[in-house]
Amino acid sequence: MTEAQIAAIRAIVKTGRVLTEEYDRFSYAFDASFGTYLPDVVIQTKDVAELAELVKLANREKIPVYPRGQATSLSGGPLPVHGGMVIDLSVMDDLLEIDEEDLVAIVSPGVLTAAIHKAAEEKGLMYPPDPSSSHVSTIGGNLAENSGGPRGLKYGVTKDYVIGLEVITPQGEIIRTGGRTVKNVTGYDLTKLIVGSEGTLGIITKAILRLIPKPPASETVMAIFDDLVDAGRAISRILTSGILPSKMELMDQASMVAVENYQPSGLPKDAEALILIELDGHPMAVRDEAEQVSRVCREIGAREVRVPQTAKEKEDMWKARKLVSPAIVRVKPTKISEDATVPRSKIPEMCRRLQAIKEKYGIHLVVFGHVGDGNLHPNIIADKSDREEMQRVEKAVAEIFEAAVELGGTLSGEHGIGLMKAPFMEMELGAAGLDMMKRIKQAWDPHNIMNPGKIFPEPGQKLVLSE
Amino acid sequence: MNEQLEQLRAELNYDKTNKCVQCGYCLPACPTYLTMGKETHSPRGRINLVKMAGEGKIKDLSVLEEPLDLCLGCRACETVCPTGVEYGAILESARASITRRKAYSVPQKALRSLLFKKVFPSRKAMKLLGDAMWVYEKTGVQKLARKSGLMKKLPAHLGEFEAIVPPAVSPRERASLPRVTKAKGQRKYTVAFFVGCVMDAMFRKINQLSVQLLAEVGCDVIVIENQICCGALHAHAGEMDESKQLAKRNIEAFAAVDADFIVNNAGGCGAMLVEYDHLLADDAQWAERARAFAAKTRDISQVLALCGGIAGKEGPTERVTYQRSCHMTNVQKVTAEPVQLLAGLPNVELVEMAEANMCCGSAGIYNLVQYDASMEILDLKMQHVIDTGAVTIVTTNPGCLLQMKLGIEREHLGERVRAVHLVEYLAQRAGILDGNPSAQPKA
Numbered sequence: 001m002t003e004a005q006i007a008a009i010r011a012i013v014k015t016g017r018v019l020t021e022e023y024d025r026f027s028y029a030f031d032a033s034f035g036t037y038l039p040d041v042v043i044q045t046k047d048v049a050e051l052a053e054l055v056k057l058a059n060r061e062k063i064p065v066y067p068r069g070q071a072t073s074l075s076g077g078p079l080p081v082h083g084g085m086v087i088d089l090s091v092m093d094d095l096l097e098i099d100e101e102d103l104v105a106i107v108s109p110g111v112l113t114a115a116i117h118k119a120a121e122e123k124g125l126m127y128p129p130d131p132s133s134s135h136v137s138t139i140g141g142n143l144a145e146n147s148g149g150p151r152g153l154k155y156g157v158t159k160d161y162v163i164g165l166e167v168i169t170p171q172g173e174i175i176r177t178g179g180r181t182v183k184n185v186t187g188y189d190l191t192k193l194i195v196g197s198e199g200t201l202g203i204i205t206k207a208i209l210r211l212i213p214k215p216p217a218s219e220t221v222m223a224i225f226d227d228l229v230d231a232g233r234a235i236s237r238i239l240t241s242g243i244l245p246s247k248m249e250l251m252d253q254a255s256m257v258a259v260e261n262y263q264p265s266g267l268p269k270d271a272e273a274l275i276l277i278e279l280d281g282h283p284m285a286v287r288d289e290a291e292q293v294s295r296v297c298r299e300i301g302a303r304e305v306r307v308p309q310t311a312k313e314k315e316d317m318w319k320a321r322k323l324v325s326p327a328i329v330r331v332k333p334t335k336i337s338e339d340a341t342v343p344r345s346k347i348p349e350m351c352r353r354l355q356a357i358k359e360k361y362g363i364h365l366v367v368f369g370h371v372g373d374g375n376l377h378p379n380i381i382a383d384k385s386d387r388e389e390m391q392r393v394e395k396a397v398a399e400i401f402e403a404a405v406e407l408g409g410t411l412s413g414e415h416g417i418g419l420m421k422a423p424f425m426e427m428e429l430g431a432a433g434l435d436m437m438k439r440i441k442q443a444w445d446p447h448n449i450m451n452p453g454k455i456f457p458e459p460g461q462k463l464v465l466s467e
Numbered sequence: 468m469n470e471q472l473e474q475l476r477a478e479l480n481y482d483k484t485n486k487c488v489q490c491g492y493c494l495p496a497c498p499t500y501l502t503m504g505k506e507t508h509s510p511r512g513r514i515n516l517v518k519m520a521g522e523g524k525i526k527d528l529s530v531l532e533e534p535l536d537l538c539l540g541c542r543a544c545e546t547v548c549p550t551g552v553e554y555g556a557i558l559e560s561a562r563a564s565i566t567r568r569k570a571y572s573v574p575q576k577a578l579r580s581l582l583f584k585k586v587f588p589s590r591k592a593m594k595l596l597g598d599a600m601w602v603y604e605k606t607g608v609q610k611l612a613r614k615s616g617l618m619k620k621l622p623a624h625l626g627e628f629e630a631i632v633p634p635a636v637s638p639r640e641r642a643s644l645p646r647v648t649k650a651k652g653q654r655k656y657t658v659a660f661f662v663g664c665v666m667d668a669m670f671r672k673i674n675q676l677s678v679q680l681l682a683e684v685g686c687d688v689i690v691i692e693n694q695i696c697c698g699a700l701h702a703h704a705g706e707m708d709e710s711k712q713l714a715k716r717n718i719e720a721f722a723a724v725d726a727d728f729i730v731n732n733a734g735g736c737g738a739m740l741v742e743y744d745h746l747l748a749d750d751a752q753w754a755e756r757a758r759a760f761a762a763k764t765r766d767i768s769q770v771l772a773l774c775g776g777i778a779g780k781e782g783p784t785e786r787v788t789y790q791r792s793c794h795m796t797n798v799q800k801v802t803a804e805p806v807q808l809l810a811g812l813p814n815v816e817l818v819e820m821a822e823a824n825m826c827c828g829s830a831g832i833y834n835l836v837q838y839d840a841s842m843e844i845l846d847l848k849m850q851h852v853i854d855t856g857a858v859t860i861v862t863t864n865p866g867c868l869l870q871m872k873l874g875i876e877r878e879h880l881g882e883r884v885r886a887v888h889l890v891e892y893l894a895q896r897a898g899i900l901d902g903n904p905s906a907q908p909k910a
Contacts, residue, residue: 017505019505019507022525022530023507023516023530023531023533023534024506026515026516026519026524027505027506027509027512027515027516027534028506029515030489030515031489032489032490032491036519036524044504044505070494071489071491071506072490072491088506090504091504133491133492135492136491136494137491325549325550326549326550326551329486329549329550329551333485333486334488335488384485385485
């Protein structure tokens, strides 16, 4: 960018900060995925009118604009791959209003998702989407990436709870989509189009979220299986028995071994799989459902079924699941966290394919995830400084995506496409499918200034994990 | 990779930065990220800057200086880090690397050398400082200085700090820490007491009470003469060689006594002492001895709790809040015992403040050198303190104690709120120390 352009930005931003020091630019050059891309300038302002002016300037001067929350993205969503402006929206954290009568929350993009959970719960309500990073990720980031989380099984994902938005278009206009009503069929549903568009169609500056009553009780069941395929069968049987758990998590043997070596939690190291089920609803109903779930697991051949009797026991069980991520990086420092997702019926087959990929490339692969909705997290543990290993990992990741798509699944269940998975888009969507999406992007953003380099592959772009 | 970069990587602890998966879980735990609102002042941001230097993407190391200087070193990020990144080690080595390359101005160099090589490591110098403060107070110079408005003209806000320095102890009294204090009743343990440098110069009373409390619960307490400053302030300022020298001298000194535990009463010193094994890990001659020393190190609250706690007398009912020392919480991982000791006292209502684990902004000499940043953090902290409605703030580290006193002054709460060290509070509730903090403790 030119000096004059920076000066023009400084003239627009009257209430916030314009950062151009080298240390600040490097601090906004990364997210939780891979690679370092230096922006020319970082802007922090809470003023929507100023932001709109900035986008107008960018559109006029063809400067790339990269909206950013707290950069916990695992797919490269906020990376400023073509330099330009990074807009740090984490500072817009002032608005968090719960309307009990309309059952909605009205929020600004920098509010932490956990803060929304807390505010809703204080009024006996619930905002269901709960990405694991909710205590650090902003709602704006969740909206852009259409985040998921373990409760997706019963409650769906972020887009299922967004009914209205305020958005700055790539032309710098401020528009409103949807509204405060659950039912709204006026025109095209731009709300759903923008949620999950990964910042390529505009900057979300306000959102109206749907809330539901908070379930009064929950129960947990842990079932341990000697055979991974049995665990898969148990999952299918539970889900077809008329019970809809709120969470259903899987840990494979490698995950259990890693957790036990890291912080012993009473998990069996010799079993092939473990499923952890949470039921929520009326206290009597969940108790009855917990019994039914336990019975189903035993019938299928679970080696052991545990139902926690105290709050502490319950907490410990979920803690063991949360320990998987920290436990596995003790083995090697670099963690490639994938979220290839398959139809539920294909989970056992996907697990088999993953084992084959692991052996073929000689990589350290661990499988866990939100198995109730088919959203697996194959995690590859490697060492970024080992170039040869990283090349094997790149090939293995590509094969994981191929397997997921072949089985009727998708590249991404909740992390988004970003930079990392753009090269594989055509594989899932086909040339015509991808072209339709590109045409929407071109109509919205003819100068390609909003988060360029994401979702759509650039000619010859390949997955690169080694620097 | 060229040789220079390779050497820099080794110096910076580059390998340790690679453990960071940049998940951002440290962001909400970092006081400077919260107050300054920039990724540059977050743990993840700082680690990334060190990493960029290690990869040669940042060529001029001075770029790292300001972001690293503004770090409190509270290490709350380590406690929440899901992948166990050794932030403290990265920070220390990066600071050392910058210090080594830095051309300090002549007066800066002289001041650093005086402080780090002559003042803190010298018990004589620290004693002199303590004596001077007593003379300053007793001769009326203090009154005069305060009246004249001179204090407001001191550089670096020293005037504000002057007001919160505890009453000095007379040289006669100061000399009175006995070499051996016998346990009351049945002896449970023999402990060697670490007096600390600032602690001994400015808070001798707390040291005296510590020895008394330890004896009270059944410990023989030995105070050896040739111990020295722990080296924490040196390590945080990037003076690693000096820090290692001090560690060795302490290890040597304490090896002379056969104690069950080496006990300290200052969260920051304790954190340094329990990490002597890390500090000297690469020194074949000293590694094993450092491990043994670290393994014996305990905070005083741990030993008091281990011996059954302090039996308090039925005093007036009082609401108390506990300001945790970062280095006790995040490095020593001592969190339960102080609470247990306080909760065990009759008529004490312990109320936890919001964000109890957040740093108060004291952080060694951070509040002196980064005054504005420190005060922003302190103001946040004081709001949480006020919300508890407590009349007493209990701390476990001299820096936190002074900072809390400063916070009370800033908020004009002096009439109804006070800050005390845990040891003082326990002694007071046990009737060992009466209401007047400058009164002579019973023998």
